[in-house]
Amino acid sequence: MNDLPDITPFRIRLDExxxxxxxPNLFADPQKAAMVSRDQQRMSRLVEDYDAIKQIExxxxxxxxxxxxxxxxxxxxxxxxxxxxxxxARLTELQQAVLVAMIPPDPTASRNTHGGRRGGTxxxxxxxRLLPLCRFAGxxxxxHVLQRRGARWLQGSDRAHHG
Numbered sequence: 001m002n003d004l005p006d007i008t009p010f011r012i013r014l015d016e017x018x019x020x021x022x023x024p025n026l027f028a029d030p031q032k033a034a035m036v037s038r039d040q041q042r043m044s045r046l047v048e049d050y051d052a053i054k055q056i057e058x059x060x061x062x063x064x065x066x067x068x069x070x071x072x073x074x075x076x077x078x079x080x081x082x083x084x085x086x087x088x089a090r091l092t093e094l095q096q097a098v099l100v101a102m103i104p105p106d107p108t109a110s111r112n113t114h115g116g117r118r119g120g121t122x123x124x125x126x127x128x129r130l131l132p133l134c135r136f137a138g139x140x141x142x143x144h145v146l147q148r149r150g151a152r153w154l155q156g157s158d159r160a161h162h163g
Contacts, residue, residue, distance in 0.1 A: 004050070004053070004095060004098055004099065005102060007046075007047065007050045010043055010046055010047060010050075010102070011047055013039075013043055014040070014043040014044060014046075014047055017036060017039055017040035017043055018040065020036050020040075021036060021037065021040055042101065042105075045101065046098060046101040046102065049094050049097050049098050049101065050098050052094055053091060053094045053095060053098065056087050056090055056091045056094065057091065059083070059087050060084065060087050060088060060091065062080075063080035063081075063083060063084045063087065064084070066080040067080055067081060067084070
């Protein structure tokens with residue numbers, strides 16, 4: 001059911017970042033400590049969301065099995081029927097969040113600088129990485145994810161326009 005890219009490299013990176021955060025010498029350089037901390041938080045959120053996807057997929061499968069079972073308790077079936085659309089929506093939301101989080105941050109971007117784009121816009125390089133990931137995962141609404149990030153689509157094109 002899950003067509004997301006492999007999470008293993010991200011788990012390995014999170015382990016590396018956790019080890020760096022545990023080293024007291026890291027904090028001798030506040031700039032590096034801040035960068036490692038941001039990366040660690042980003043990787044941690046990505047891995048947590050990926051793990052949540054697995055749990056929701058299991059819940060969806062159990063709900064579908066329960067709905068197919070004519071012998072199941074009517075109250076349980078009703079509950080499964082109510083929760084299924086919510087879990088499916090949450091699954092799509094998490095899949096999109098994971099795909100976006102898997103895109104490496106722009107190394108030229110900084111929290112303390114402004115590159116001339118309006119806040120929240122996504123550069124073409126990022127868009128060129130995001131769109132294939134969304135298509136790979138078969139996610140509908142990839143344009144919605146990009147709109148939330150501030151990108152605008154050109155009609156019939158895979159390029160973003162910064163305005």
